[in-house]
Amino acid sequence: MLVSDGPDDRTQPPATGVAPAVLPVRDDAELVQLLTPEGERRTHPDYAFAGSDEDVRGFYRDMLLSRRVDAEATALQRQGELGIWASSLGQEAAQVGSGRALLTQDFVFPTYREHGVAWTRGVDPLRLLAMFRGVDHGTWDALETRFGPYAIIIGAQALHATGYAMGIERDGLVGTGDPARDTAVVGYFGDGATSQGDVNEAFIFASSYNAPVVFFCQNNQWAISEPSERQSRIPLYKRASGFGFPGVRVDGNDVLAVHAVTTAALERARSGNGPTLIEAYTYRMGAHTTSDDPSKYRLADELEHWRLKDPIARVRAYLEAGGLADEAFFTGLEAEADALATKLRADCLALPEPTLAETFDWVYAEQTPYLQAQQAAYTEYAATFEDEATALEGTGGAR
Amino acid sequence: MTRLTMAKALNAGLRRALEADPKVVLAGEDIGKLGGVFRVTEGLQKDFGEDRVIDSPLAESAIVGTAVGMAMRGYRPVCEIQFDGFVYPAFDQIVSQVAKLRYRTRGAVAMPMVIRIPYGGGIGAVEHHSESPEAYFAHTPGLKVVTCSNPVDAYWMMQQAIASDDPVIFLEPKRRYHEKGEVDESATPVPLHQAAVVRPGRDVTVLAYGPMVKTCLDAATAAADEGRDLEVIDLRSLSPLDMAVVAESAQRTGRVVVVHEAPLNLGLGAELAARVTEQCFYSLEAPVLRVGGFDTPYPPSKIEDGYLPDLDRVLDMVDRSLAY
Numbered sequence: 001m002l003v004s005d006g007p008d009d010r011t012q013p014p015a016t017g018v019a020p021a022v023l024p025v026r027d028d029a030e031l032v033q034l035l036t037p038e039g040e041r042r043t044h045p046d047y048a049f050a051g052s053d054e055d056v057r058g059f060y061r062d063m064l065l066s067r068r069v070d071a072e073a074t075a076l077q078r079q080g081e082l083g084i085w086a087s088s089l090g091q092e093a094a095q096v097g098s099g100r101a102l103l104t105q106d107f108v109f110p111t112y113r114e115h116g117v118a119w120t121r122g123v124d125p126l127r128l129l130a131m132f133r134g135v136d137h138g139t140w141d142a143l144e145t146r147f148g149p150y151a152i153i154i155g156a157q158a159l160h161a162t163g164y165a166m167g168i169e170r171d172g173l174v175g176t177g178d179p180a181r182d183t184a185v186v187g188y189f190g191d192g193a194t195s196q197g198d199v200n201e202a203f204i205f206a207s208s209y210n211a212p213v214v215f216f217c218q219n220n221q222w223a224i225s226e227p228s229e230r231q232s233r234i235p236l237y238k239r240a241s242g243f244g245f246p247g248v249r250v251d252g253n254d255v256l257a258v259h260a261v262t263t264a265a266l267e268r269a270r271s272g273n274g275p276t277l278i279e280a281y282t283y284r285m286g287a288h289t290t291s292d293d294p295s296k297y298r299l300a301d302e303l304e305h306w307r308l309k310d311p312i313a314r315v316r317a318y319l320e321a322g323g324l325a326d327e328a329f330f331t332g333l334e335a336e337a338d339a340l341a342t343k344l345r346a347d348c349l350a351l352p353e354p355t356l357a358e359t360f361d362w363v364y365a366e367q368t369p370y371l372q373a374q375q376a377a378y379t380e381y382a383a384t385f386e387d388e389a390t391a392l393e394g395t396g397g398a399r
Numbered sequence: 400m401t402r403l404t405m406a407k408a409l410n411a412g413l414r415r416a417l418e419a420d421p422k423v424v425l426a427g428e429d430i431g432k433l434g435g436v437f438r439v440t441e442g443l444q445k446d447f448g449e450d451r452v453i454d455s456p457l458a459e460s461a462i463v464g465t466a467v468g469m470a471m472r473g474y475r476p477v478c479e480i481q482f483d484g485f486v487y488p489a490f491d492q493i494v495s496q497v498a499k500l501r502y503r504t505r506g507a508v509a510m511p512m513v514i515r516i517p518y519g520g521g522i523g524a525v526e527h528h529s530e531s532p533e534a535y536f537a538h539t540p541g542l543k544v545v546t547c548s549n550p551v552d553a554y555w556m557m558q559q560a561i562a563s564d565d566p567v568i569f570l571e572p573k574r575r576y577h578e579k580g581e582v583d584e585s586a587t588p589v590p591l592h593q594a595a596v597v598r599p600g601r602d603v604t605v606l607a608y609g610p611m612v613k614t615c616l617d618a619a620t621a622a623a624d625e626g627r628d629l630e631v632i633d634l635r636s637l638s639p640l641d642m643a644v645v646a647e648s649a650q651r652t653g654r655v656v657v658v659h660e661a662p663l664n665l666g667l668g669a670e671l672a673a674r675v676t677e678q679c680f681y682s683l684e685a686p687v688l689r690v691g692g693f694d695t696p697y698p699p700s701k702i703e704d705g706y707l708p709d710l711d712r713v714l715d716m717v718d719r720s721l722a723y
Contacts, residue, residue: 109468137503148471149503153495159461160496163468163476170424170450170474185468198492201461208456362502363540365509365564368592368639371540 030235031281032261033251037309039317041256047264049256053324059100059255060315060325061333063092066116067312068337069125072344073115073132077290081348082132088115090253090285093311094218096120097258098186098280101266105146105173105183109161112150113218114188121147125340129348136354154189155196158215161187162202165211165269174212175272182270184212186262192223194239195231203243203277212269214262215240215277218252220284225297237279245275252282253311283309357382400583406576408550409439411584412557413477417447420475423561426453426462427479427515436481437517437576459489466512467496475511477561483518484527490535497566498541510541512566513557518546519610519660520707521574523700530697531661536568537638537670544638545591546570548612550580552635555588563591570637572610594641596648600630603654603717606645606671608634611658611708618713629717637667645671646678653684654720658708663691685723690716 034042034049051059070088077085088095095116102108102120110117115128118140127140131150138149151157165185168174173183193199194217206213219236221228232239240247250261258280265276283306287294319325360375361367367375403411416423425440431454434441444452455462459480466476480486486493493514500508520529537544543565547553553571560567589595597612598619607615612633619629630648634640649655655675657668668689675687690708698706 136505139505139507142504142508143471149500149508153491156464156492156496159464159492160468160471162461163465163470164472165468166465167469167472167474170469171472197458197488198460198464201456201458201464204456204458205461205465359502362505364543365501365506365511368543370639370642 030237031249031251032257033254034257034260035254035314035318037253037314039314039321041318044257044260047257047260049260050263051256051259055100056256056315056319057325057329059096059259060312060319061336062096062100062119063116063255063312063315064333065337065340066092066096066119068341069119069128069344070115072341073125073129074286074290076129076345076348077132082129082290083134084289084291085132086113086289087284087286088113090283090306090311091218091220092116093255094252094258094280094282097255098216098262098278101259101262102186103179103183103266105181106266107146107148107161107164107183107185109148109157109164109185109187110150111154111157111188111190111193112152113190114150117188118147121145123147125344126347126351129344130351133348133351135351155193155198155202158187158189158193158196158199158202159205161185161213161215162206162209162211165206165213166209168212169209174270177271184214184266184269186214186216186266188216188218190223191217191219191221191228191231191236192226193217194236203240203245203275206275207244210272210274212272213275214265214269215275216262217277217279218282219279220252220282222284222288222294222298224288224292225294235279237277240277245277247277247279249279249281252280253309253314255311255315282311400581402579403550403554403582404577404579405547405550405553405571406437406439408554408580408582409557409571410441410443411582412554413440413443413561414446416477416558416561417443417451419558420561422473423475423477424451424453424469425477425479426455426466428455428457428462428481430454430479435479437573439515439517439571439576440479459485460492463489463492463497463514467492467500467510470510470512471508475513475561477513477515480514480516482524482528483516483530483532486514486516486532489514493536493542493568494539498539501565502541509564510566511564513560513563513569514566515569515571517573517576518570519572519574520697520703521610523703525700526697529700529703531659531692533568533570533637533659534661534666537667542566542568542638543592543636544568544570545636546572546609547635548572548575548597548607548609548633550578551582552589552633554582554584556591556635559588559591570609574610575613578613589635592636592639592641594635594644595633596630596644597633598629598631600628600652602628602652603630603656603720604645604648604652605629605631605656605658605713605717606634607631607658608637608667610660614708614710615658615713618710618717621710622714622717627717627721634667640671640674642674642678645675649675649679650682653682654723655683655687656690656713656716656720657687658690658713658716660692660707662694663689664694666691685720688716688720
């Protein structure tokens with residue numbers, strides 16, 4: 001059976017109680033695309049990719065290496081080395097294209113799936129794995145990398161992005177005309193998050209204050225098991241007009257188009273023209289997380305259909321067809337990816353674990369006497385176990 | 400010395416904080432031209448501008464959520480929640496973000512933020528305007544919770560809370576907004592998280608905070624006529640609790656009554672009873688007793704006087720304590 005792009009003719013029967021008439025959520029005419037799935041360049045009346053061939057090769061490398069990090073993390077989870085992993089497979093173009101549109105001074109508020117964006121911000125992938133291994137809650141330097149903590153509560157970070165942008169305005173770093181100073185924020189979220197009050201409130205505040213923020217929605221079609229049409233009866237990017245700012249839908253698997261659209265939106269924000277909603281139309285090729293089983297709610301045909309739109313394959317086709325990269329480039333990258341994965345795995349297995357006692361130090365800037373007493377009592381209690389273990393070892397006795 | 404209402408004292412405290420640190424910003428509903436529904440921010444937008452005294456759209460989660468982002472950018476936001484019962488839409492941002500960001504990042508991301516909440520009953524209001532939500536916040540690691548009972552504390556504690564590098568829930572007893580006191584702007588303030596013995600006594604320790612401090616002082620005056628000498632402690636800080644002051648008093652009197660407007664079940668009184676029992680067990684002559692709101696939703700205003708602890712209910716519980 002054929003599977004079209006539109007969920008309007010998805011073959012699953014609607015669940016009981018579901019309103020049957022669903023408006024088409026896909027409209028190719030409105031999708032900004034600069035590179036087809038076959039690797040052919042397209043022009044668009046409003047957007048052009050301004051980068052060089054070297055940039056395209058760089059995007060290819062970013063996407064390939066991010067995918068390798070993601071695959072290694074999934075494997076580590078399957079082997080019991082991570083508690084869980086949220087795969088970004090299939091979303092590399094949306095993440096790398098937008099991430100590479102950022103300037104150093106811009107700030108990112110991610111969800112928990114923005115591994116490709118993290119890569120573009122120079123965040124060590126090991127820090128991402130540490131969080132999913134249960135070693136910490138995410139300890140890359142958010143302020144130094146300008147890549148905020150992963151947000152697990154859906155949509156909460158859209159407000160943080162807006163507030164941070166309001167701070168930038170107050171710092172006088174919007175519309176100065178100096179590209180080294182003008183600053184913007186990107187708030188990432190998914191299709192499911194657009195139903196959250198926080199995301200809608202963020203739209204309202206950003207619009208009201210004309211904040212320099214870009215809302216970057218990766219519509220990967222699925223919020224765990226719920227299709228995007230459960231979240232919206234109109235295309236998500238059209239929501240923006242109701243809030244009073246522009247919305248644009250871009251082919252989220254086209255790194256050139258994502259880069260062009262995000263660059264334009266960021267420029268608009270930095271120059272003082274306010275927020276933009278970008279809907280990057282993409283697909284979550286993997287499960288929601290390693291705890292999920294997508295075969296229970298979506299068809300294999302759909303996956304196959306999106307496999308043909310792969311974000312990395314189309315760039316390779318483009319580079320090869322145009323003679324923009326030779327075989328050595330591709331084999332060199334494969335080797336680099338393997339080395340990256342090997343090191344990442346080794347580093348992950350060697351991650352030191354924190355002690356519970358030290359966690360008491362992170363709660364307050366000025367620790368309370370009560371917490372201090374709990375910390376001291378726990379430390380003392382824990383020490384008795386170490387003593388016991390040492391004592392047992394000393395006698396050679398078994399427990 | 401200036402004679403100020405609590406509302407004016409809070410206003411003066413906010414003004415001094417705005418003057419002292421350009422990174423202090425105020426945000427909330429109607430806090431600009433109107434000066435807030437209780438006029439606590441009156442005149443501040445006129446003097447400090449719309450960028451620093453921000454009239455927010457009507458969305459509490461966003462008021463707090465955008466303050467998180469501003470704090471990450473280096474600002475010290477002071478959010479106003481218009482009424483106690485309106486804080487719940489912001490609960491997720493407060494509990495999941497404000498309270499946890501420092502911990503999440505092992506101390507790298509600070510959350511210097513004050514969330515002001517006018518709270519408590521006794522003003523004849525409609526539903527959702529008379530609640531005492533302190534236990535939710537005191538229960539949450541990462542937050543600090545304070546409340547003032549008089550204009551002097553209002554003035555100083557507001558500035559101290561804003562200067563704190565930890566997020567502070569600042570509860571303002573709205574029925575005391577218009578009570579006056581002498582504020583000495585050049586005095587040395589009591590530390591923010593220290594309790595105060597506001598009336599020394601020998602027979603029973605009465606622990607109170609916010610709107611109940613005056614009620615308990617009135618009860619102590621009445622009790623004195625009957626030869627009972629109550630010690631009244633204004634806790635001021637609900638998280639952390641100043642157990643040094645509380646335990647010293649409890650060990651001396653051997654009897655403790657806790658008074659708050661909030662429902663009793665798992666309220667501050669329950670925590671205080673547990674902590675006093677742990678620390679003062681051999682000094683106690685009676686179990687720690689509690690006077691509070693009942694475990695019902697807040698009642699319609701025509702009958703709120705029966706719900707709120709008053710002088711008679713405090714004295715009744717003091718009698719019960721002394722009967723042991």
